Amino acid sequence: MLPLWAPLWLDLQYSSPSLLLIVGLFFTVTTILSRLFVNRVAMERPSITVFDPKPSIAQDMNILRNPFTLILDDQQPREGQLENGVTIKITGDKPFRLTSYWGVNISKFHQSLKKDWSEMRQLIREGSFLAENCLQSSKPEEIEPPIGESITRHIVSENPITSEMLGTSPRACYPLIIILSINDDDSLDDQTTTIKDQLNKPSTSKGNGNNRKLKDEIVCLTSILHIRDDICPMDSNIITQLTKLRYGNVYNLQSLFTPGATVDETSKSVTVCVICQDATISRALLPCRHACICCECYGLIDKCPLCRSYIRSFFFIQQANQPEQSTESTAQSSDSSVDPTKPKPRKRFGFLSLW
Incomplete structure (x- = not known):
């Protein structure tokens, strides 16, 4: 007794090669789609590890003088x-x-x-x-x-x-x-x-x-x-x-690490952000205690640019300069419905995803 697919096989033997190509492509595409669908349904969690946004509010610090x-x-x-x-x-x-x-x-x-x-x-x-x-x-x-x-x-x-x-x-x-x-x-x-x-x-x-x-x-x-x-x-x-x-x-008793100082036109020793090389350093990162970035660049990174350790918090070593403050105030005034104390959403990249 011939199987059910035998007539189809006999018919394909006398058909044109183009029909065989179409049938082969159909089964290939069906197999690929089914595998993608099965794998996606069986996945219980995404393959990307999403870290919580780092705090946008400085940690409260008191300056103590060591005698x-x-x-x-x-x-x-x-x-x-x-x-x-x-x-x-x-x-x-x-x-x-x-x-x-x-x-x-x-x-x-x-x-x-x-x-x-x-x-x-x-x-x-x-x-x-x-x-x-x-x-x-x-x-x-x-x-x-x-x-x-x-x-x-x-x-x-x-x-x-x-x-x-x-x-x-x-x-x-x-x-x-x-x-x-x-x-x-x-x-x-x-x-x-x-x-x-x-x-x-x-x-x-x-x-x-x-x-x-x-x-x-x-x-x-x-x-x-x-x-x-x-x-x-x-x-x-x-x-x-x-x-x-x-x-x-x-x-x-820990040290505060700062990058090497540069000399400006007035021959005064200053330290600038290691990322933008423009704004003055205003934040010290925790727990590594590297004072190396400004307020604007802090919102663009998740790791310390010097030691590559994850940023858990920060504290101010000096107030941000005027351009940084005006930029932040403009961003907040553009959307009054956004809570300024809430961390900003961060862009994350992954397979077939961008948010």
Whole structure:
């Protein structure tokens, strides 16, 4: 018994080649369309990853003045061993205490650094801060810094410390921690306690600005140092520096990165946007902290042009210039129905899509 498609096959044998070509094209096009349709229906989500638009409102930032600086002496060889110690240079604009701690337990240290400032200050005075969580600690040294001059100190352990005492890599303790803390008077305790209570209430008085400045005062600079030894032969250096606020959190002291400055016609050093090379830099990107673009170019990119990391937020390092402000005001006035605080829609490219 012949199959149902046999007559059609026999008919095609005696037909012209043009008919065979038409039938072949028909089946080919049908197969392609069916595959495209099936694949599109079975796709549960688009093949393009759409990122949320980055914020168009600057992150609220407060400018804090750090009263301390601590750096390693450039004249001292960085390959010094544990027994040789390190030489540091310090500057300060108010009286402070210098304390050093060797072989500090990492987890215990970060827990102790979160203590209330009045309690932490008292422990530093008594010499009992981190006493149970380190191998050795120094007595607090009262320093009255000269204005505009640096102080040199050589930090060395009283008793010899070996690399075996610090443990193998990765270590559970920091080799050396140096703490610079302000030497404020006990008479401030009652005053600052009252201010702390006032900060928890709604601000209705003009004096709240001064209270907040006192609240955000940096009272402590903690420098964590690595000291070269046989187990960790990396050169001695400052691993990180942490700042503690009087009634706030502990923050990592980070640098703000800017591109190289250019010189204009008036021989003044200026920095311009790395993208347009015209407008003045006005925004610092987060979390990379690169200050490299202007307000107009910020709306055109999703990644930092210097390190290619995604932009999560930003803050102003200076107000935008007048042309940028006038351009933004014109754009907002052209469509009064658009909320200026809402992020603008961004163009995205993909397969068979453009929006």
